[in-house]
Amino acid sequence: MKTLMTITALAFALPAHAEFALNERFRDADGDLIADVPTDPDALVDPDTLIFAYTPVEDPAVYAEVWQGFLDHLAEMTGKNVQFFPVQSNAAQIEAMRAGRLHVAGFNTGSNPLAVACAGFRPFAMMAAEDGSFGYEMEIITYPDSGIDAVEAIRGNQMAFTSETSNSGFKAPSAILAAEFGMFAGEDFEPVFSGAHDNSILGVANRDYPAAAIANSVMGRMIDREVVTADQFVTIYQSQTFPTTGYGTAHNLTPKLQDTIRDAFFSFDWEGTALLEEFGRNGESQFIPITFQEDWSVIRTIDEANGVVYECS
Numbered sequence: 636m637k638t639l640m641t642i643t644a645l646a647f648a649l650p651a652h653a654e655f656a657l658n659e660r661f662r663d664a665d666g667d668l669i670a671d672v673p674t675d676p677d678a679l680v681d682p683d684t685l686i687f688a689y690t691p692v693e694d695p696a697v698y699a700e701v702w703q704g705f706l707d708h709l710a711e712m713t714g715k716n717v718q719f720f721p722v723q724s725n726a727a728q729i730e731a732m733r734a735g736r737l738h739v740a741g742f743n744t745g746s747n748p749l750a751v752a753c754a755g756f757r758p759f760a761m762m763a764a765e766d767g768s769f770g771y772e773m774e775i776i777t778y779p780d781s782g783i784d785a786v787e788a789i790r791g792n793q794m795a796f797t798s799e800t801s802n803s804g805f806k807a808p809s810a811i812l813a814a815e816f817g818m819f820a821g822e823d824f825e826p827v828f829s830g831a832h833d834n835s836i837l838g839v840a841n842r843d844y845p846a847a848a849i850a851n852s853v854m855g856r857m858i859d860r861e862v863v864t865a866d867q868f869v870t871i872y873q874s875q876t877f878p879t880t881g882y883g884t885a886h887n888l889t890p891k892l893q894d895t896i897r898d899a900f901f902s903f904d905w906e907g908t909a910l911l912e913e914f915g916r917n918g919e920s921q922f923i924p925i926t927f928q929e930d931w932s933v934i935r936t937i938d939e940a941n942g943v944v945y946e947c948s
Contacts, residue, residue, distance in 0.1 A: 688721075793827055801832075
């Protein structure tokens with residue numbers, strides 16, 4: 636893929652720290668920006684079956700098989716049944732945890748703050764390469780001969796986003812287009828929402844969308860699986876590196892169960908697994924510890940630049 640422009644940092648003027656607060660349902664006595672585990676034993680849950688969901692980036696049926704080896708490991712570690720929940724949207728995933736129907740999950744980069752604020756999500760892990768490096772970039776892509784050879788050429792055209800909760804699919808490109816190029820959706824170009832990164836990528840490949848903002852990790856996996864080919868795309872913008880999907884638990888699981896689930900992530904042997912086959916396409920081969928306070932700071936800043944309010948209805 637041809638890259639015309641790359642940034643290594645958020646060069647535009649954003650506030651140093653984004654405003655962030657948990658919903659009133661949760662407490663954060665230690666100031667780490669995530670919900671505390673309840674101290675009242677009656678508020679804790681220890682379910683016989685753990686429900687796991689992976690962020691709805693691509694076809695959920697594909698990822699049910701990809702995650703099965705890890706879920707078997709999680710079941711062995713916890714002594715519980717573990718069930719894969721194929722969520723269809725970020726909103727449905729957040730609501731499932733908020734309602735107590737989801738216990739362990741991977742929330743995508745952009746929906747992580749909303750899951751933390753409104754659903755009591757406690758992220759602690761992220762996928763990384765063997766050397767500990769991690770992340771992905773937002774890319775604005777088009778197709779060859781589209782007539783769009785630079786970001787400015789999107790003016791007057793249509794541009795596809797994924798969903799409003801997606802970092803690379805909406806929040807980051809919106810902030811960058813406004814701050815770097817003075818371009819605003821609905822004024823300078825027509826925004827459309829595809830619902831998912833794979834939909835946007837296929838839309839550009841099939842020339843349904845002249846441009847789209849996507850996560851390049853998703854596109855890389857689709858190219859590797861031969862769903863699309865690299866010569867169907869031209870990249871006209873690539874962002875700084877962002878954190879990937881954050882994995883964690885509902886805040887009200889018993890402390891012992893949360894600790895065991897955490898241990899399951901960090902003790903999982905990736906060698907020879909479907910997880911390695913799939914995410915190894917991005918160079919990922921292990922889970923590493925993260926903190927929401929530090930690793931999602933840039934995402935909260937982008938949210939503030941976009942005027943995002945973490946409303947929990």
